[in-house]
Amino acid sequence: MKFFVDTADVSEIGDLAATGLLDGVTTNPSLIMKAGRPMAEVVAEICRLVDGPVSAEVAATDFDGMLAEARKLAEIAENIAIKVPLTWDGLKACRTLSGEGRMVNVTLCFNANQALLAGRAGATFISPFIGRLDDIGIDGMELIGEIRTIYDNYDHIETQILAASIRSPNHVKTAAMIGADVATVPPAVLKGLVKHPLTDKGLDAFLADWKKTGQSIL
Numbered sequence: 005m006k007f008f009v010d011t012a013d014v015s016e017i018g019d020l021a022a023t024g025l026l027d028g029v030t031t032n033p034s035l036i037m038k039a040g041r042p043m044a045e046v047v048a049e050i051c052r053l054v055d056g057p058v059s060a061e062v063a064a065t066d067f068d069g070m071l072a073e074a075r076k077l078a079e080i081a082e083n084i085a086i087k088v089p090l091t092w093d094g095l096k097a098c099r100t101l102s103g104e105g106r107m108v109n110v111t112l113c114f115n116a117n118q119a120l121l122a123g124r125a126g127a128t129f130i131s132p133f134i135g136r137l138d139d140i141g142i143d144g145m146e147l148i149g150e151i152r153t154i155y156d157n158y159d160h161i162e163t164q165i166l167a168a169s170i171r172s173p174n175h176v177k178t179a180a181m182i183g184a185d186v187a188t189v190p191p192a193v194l195k196g197l198v199k200h201p202l203t204d205k206g207l208d209a210f211l212a213d214w215k216k217t218g219q220s221i222l
């Protein structure tokens with residue numbers, strides 16, 4: 005499974021990119037608002053830090069407006085993936101943009117039929133929002149499984165499942181077990197994946213015993 009980070013915080017992205025484990029970045033209008041800087045400037049900086057797809061979301065809701073914005077966003081860098089909402093106009097824009105060879109991330113997916121439509125529209129990524137479904141008492145992970153089953157039934161659908169709205173390490177693990185292609189993870193959750201108290205305890209014990217040997221490897 006590939007890892008994207010779900011943030012527009014350039015310094016966090018820089019730190020994570022340095023691990024070599026970052027395959028891409030997703031942003032959305034709320035994350036851009038949080039960054040408090042002009043979108044074009046932030047997104048351009050992110051694209052310089054990460055080689056993989058960087059999702060930048062359109063704000064227009066009509067087909068022509070989405071296309072105009074998408075083309076402007078695509079000028080920022082080669083690795084821009086245009087993010088469009090899962091609406092009829094968004095699907096039409098997805099079909100047009102993917103026909104032009106652009107990467108498209110169809111966002112705000114909350115059921116399997118929506119994902120099927122995005123697959124048919126030639127989306128590069130479909131973003132099912134796990135956490136937001138969990139929030140309203142629907143098992144978000146079940147949706148990941150449904151989409152995996154549907155996409156695996158049809159060779160002509162090449163859309164990657166980008167598990168989004170991830171809130172915990174458990175979401176990451178379960179999405180990987182089900183076979184999501186990508187998880188876009190908030191920085192704190194991504195950093196938390198490495199943690200286990202027994203790892204820390206074991207390392208402390210090994211280091212204490214090593215000290216007692218009086219040896220040095222170098």
Ligand code: E4P
Binds near residue numbers: 032135136169170188
């Ligand atoms: C995905 O691309 C979205 O930016 C994101 O995962 C939304 O997550 P949230 O529900 O935590 O806002």
